[in-house]
Amino acid sequence: MSRIAPSVAAAAATAFVVSALLSACTAPVTDSRTDTGVPASATPTKTASPGTGDSTAAAIGAVLVVAAVDPDGRNVTVSGYVQGVVTDQGTCVFTFSRNGSSFTVDHEATPDRSTTSCGTVQVPIASFERGAYEVTVGMTVEGTPSTSPSTTLVIP
Numbered sequence: 001m002s003r004i005a006p007s008v009a010a011a012a013a014t015a016f017v018v019s020a021l022l023s024a025c026t027a028p029v030t031d032s033r034t035d036t037g038v039p040a041s042a043t044p045t046k047t048a049s050p051g052t053g054d055s056t057a058a059a060i061g062a063v064l065v066v067a068a069v070d071p072d073g074r075n076v077t078v079s080g081y082v083q084g085v086v087t088d089q090g091t092c093v094f095t096f097s098r099n100g101s102s103f104t105v106d107h108e109a110t111p112d113r114s115t116t117s118c119g120t121v122q123v124p125i126a127s128f129e130r131g132a133y134e135v136t137v138g139m140t141v142e143g144t145p146s147t148s149p150s151t152t153l154v155i156p
Contacts (some may be wrong), residue, residue: 016063017090044156060084060141062092062148066120067135069155075122078152080137082109082116082146090139096153097134109139128155 015139066079078094091107095102105123118137132154138147 004093004127018086019042030066058084060144060146062118062137062146064135064137064148064151067153069125069150069153070122073156074125074129075126076155077120077122078105078135078137080118080148081112082118082139082141083114085141086111086114086115087116087141092116092137092139094118094121094123095136095138095147096123096128097136097150098129123147131156 001052019074060082061084062080062082064078064080066077067075069075080092080094082092088109088111092107092109094105094107096104103119107119107121109118111117116122116139132152135153136148136150138145140146
């Protein structure tokens with residue numbers, strides 16, 4: 001077996017896992033209560049906390065799912081969502097910070113079954129310098145900003 005085969009197999013396995021995780025963030029959504037195939041309401045809807053019934057809303061919070069250099073090294077892929085609200089009115093902002101400076105990439109928010117998806121964004125690797133970046137995703141919901149905890153991304 002050649003030396004290349006194990007690294008190709010590892011890259012393929014990584015790509016499969018990442019694509020499986022990301023497909024959950026980008027699946028189309030319809031309102032299952034009406035079963036008409038019509039997209040869910042554009043009005044923000046707070047979702048209930050698990051185990052508490054419909055009367056208590058879940059805390060609204062941004063979650064960064066993926067921040068990684070693609071296996072081919074050409075792009076950085078980021079993905080996230082906002083829990084506790086379902087809306088298509090808003091913009092998710094991915095922020096990349098390093099050495100006191102930062103840049104942002106905006107992506108349209110889309111409603112999912114129980115969250116607001118920020119989708120998947122690919123940023124060309126040429127936008128980065130080698131080194132460590134702190135990455136977050138954020139969105140303002142009903143006038144209140146929500147930002148995920150940061151994750152360190154290392155550009156080789």
